[in-house]
Amino acid sequence: MTNTANPTLRLPFERPDALTAPPLYEQLRREGPVVRVLTPAGDPAWLVTTFDAAREVFRDSRFGRSHPAPERAARITGAALLDGPSGNYETEERDHKRMRRMLAPAFSAPRMRRLGDRIRELTLGCLDDMQAAHDARPGEPVDIQEVLAFPLPVLVICELLGVPYADRALFRDFSERISDYDGGADAQLAMAEFNAYVAGLVAAKRTAPAPDVISDLIAAQAEDPTFTDEELIRLATGLLFAGHETTSNRISVGVLFLLSDPGRRDRFVADPDGQVESTVEEILRLASSGGTGMVRYAHQDVEIAGVPIACGDAVLIAIDSANRDAAAFTAPEEFDPGRQPNLHVGFGYGAYVCIGANLARTELRTVFPLLFGRFPGLRLAVDLGDIEMRSNRLAGGVTSVPVLW
Amino acid sequence: MRLTADTTTCVASGQCAMLAPETFGQRADDGTVILLNSEPPADQRDTARQAALICPSGAIQIVEPD
Numbered sequence: 350m351t352n353t354a355n356p357t358l359r360l361p362f363e364r365p366d367a368l369t370a371p372p373l374y375e376q377l378r379r380e381g382p383v384v385r386v387l388t389p390a391g392d393p394a395w396l397v398t399t400f401d402a403a404r405e406v407f408r409d410s411r412f413g414r415s416h417p418a419p420e421r422a423a424r425i426t427g428a429a430l431l432d433g434p435s436g437n438y439e440t441e442e443r444d445h446k447r448m449r450r451m452l453a454p455a456f457s458a459p460r461m462r463r464l465g466d467r468i469r470e471l472t473l474g475c476l477d478d479m480q481a482a483h484d485a486r487p488g489e490p491v492d493i494q495e496v497l498a499f500p501l502p503v504l505v506i507c508e509l510l511g512v513p514y515a516d517r518a519l520f521r522d523f524s525e526r527i528s529d530y531d532g533g534a535d536a537q538l539a540m541a542e543f544n545a546y547v548a549g550l551v552a553a554k555r556t557a558p559a560p561d562v563i564s565d566l567i568a569a570q571a572e573d574p575t576f577t578d579e580e581l582i583r584l585a586t587g588l589l590f591a592g593h594e595t596t597s598n599r600i601s602v603g604v605l606f607l608l609s610d611p612g613r614r615d616r617f618v619a620d621p622d623g624q625v626e627s628t629v630e631e632i633l634r635l636a637s638s639g640g641t642g643m644v645r646y647a648h649q650d651v652e653i654a655g656v657p658i659a660c661g662d663a664v665l666i667a668i669d670s671a672n673r674d675a676a677a678f679t680a681p682e683e684f685d686p687g688r689q690p691n692l693h694v695g696f697g698y699g700a701y702v703c704i705g706a707n708l709a710r711t712e713l714r715t716v717f718p719l720l721f722g723r724f725p726g727l728r729l730a731v732d733l734g735d736i737e738m739r740s741n742r743l744a745g746g747v748t749s750v751p752v753l754w
Numbered sequence: 755m756r757l758t759a760d761t762t763t764c765v766a767s768g769q770c771a772m773l774a775p776e777t778f779g780q781r782a783d784d785g786t787v788i789l790l791n792s793e794p795p796a797d798q799r800d801t802a803r804q805a806a807l808i809c810p811s812g813a814i815q816i817v818e819p820d
Binding site (some may be wrong): 356407408449452453454456457458459461507690692696697698699700702703704706707710 | 765766767768769771772775779780781782783784785786804807808810811812
């Protein structure tokens with residue numbers, strides 16, 4: 350194992366199409382579970398490529414999001430989120446635990462189950478809009494992204510957090526700019542604008558609290574004065590971003606998976622309710638989660654799979670590679686909607702596992718049966734190869750999914 | 755089958771309670787796991803086993819297999 354990165358191994362790696370992972374991952378998994386790469390920003394980092402090593406690093410408390418000397422840390426991208434270290438090295442574990450305790454009830458399984466009917470209602474509204482778009486221009490493709498994949502998760506997260514849906518164009522713009530790997534100064538500016546927007550919401554809710562998560566966070570702050578305004582705003586901004594970008598991409602890519610093979614679509618249409626849970630897990634396993642993987646910094650000298658990692662080194666956990674590791678999944682490149690068990694790390698793993706996993710599952714399990722129940726003859730209007738990927742964006746995804754029926 | 759759930763390692767992701775609501779619940783105040791039934795009946799063991807496998811913190815253990 351050499352300690353110098355091969356300059357050709359610079360993230361994000363090329364992908365042949367929106368449903369396929371970079372072929373380079375397979376080659377790297379053969380080289381070892383931990384390999385040296387360059388981040389999109391050009392700094393050296395360790396890339397964790399295998400399922401076992403990914404779960405090991407996710408679970409290992411010697412890795413965190415903060416850095417002992419942030420100014421010397423490897424930079425990941427030029428975006429304004431997950432672009433480098435975050436949080437306070439001294440207090441990260443405590444801060445993170447507090448955050449989880451505060452938020453977990455709002456995203457708990459019982460709460461998500463109660464939200465199910467409302468998500469169903471919102472989905473049906475989106476499907477009406479989808480039909481209306483079709484009727485307005487008969488024979489023209491309709492972009493699933495615009496009528497369903499973007500609006501639905503935004504409607505849901507707006508209601509949960511207490512954010513006006515009318516402001517969606519505003520925070521969509523912020524979200525796109527903060528997550529651009531080449532964003533640089535504009536990404537930072539967009540982040541400042543995003544935080545200022547959220548600060549306005551927080552101020553309004555301080556005087557007029559409502560039954561929503563931002564008001565809950567404000568209430569939690571009253572009981573814990575060490576939870577600063579800045580942390581509260583950063584957290585609410587992060588939830589608004591993550592709550593729509595990630596699920597939105599899974600809806601778009603899920604539709605692509607089901608439509609890119611007509612037989613696959615027909616098998617799903619034949620029994621959507623019976624197949625949806627395992628189909629959604631397979632979408633979560635294979636949908637690209639962005640080109641850098643999840644960032645961690647070593648908080649001490651660590652050895653992973655025989656590779657020594659020095660304190661402060663950046664470690665990127667390649668979820669997309671781990672989820673295609675033949676040591677963990679039979680025929681890993683195959684989309685198998687009946688795969689059992691399916692222990693993917695699409696939501697991460699360990700202490701930082703996605704807090705919105707149950708929300709995402711509830712949305713995805715609602716959307717696919719309703720979509721294909723209403724439009725069983727849905728088909729792609731273009732070839733899969735013509736679907737443009739947003740490879741330069743934190744949450745990945747595609748620019749549009751034009752469909753016909 | 756007999757299960758244990760360690761609330762100190764639990765990270766309150768609630769994935770168990772989503773998958774196997776007969777066996778696992780979540781505390782209302784902090785979202786951590788509540789083991790509703792440490793010896794699930796035969797028809798609930800598959801989902802309980804799955805829940806133990808997907809638990810992101812390893813808090814759920816199967817201490818006695820069927």
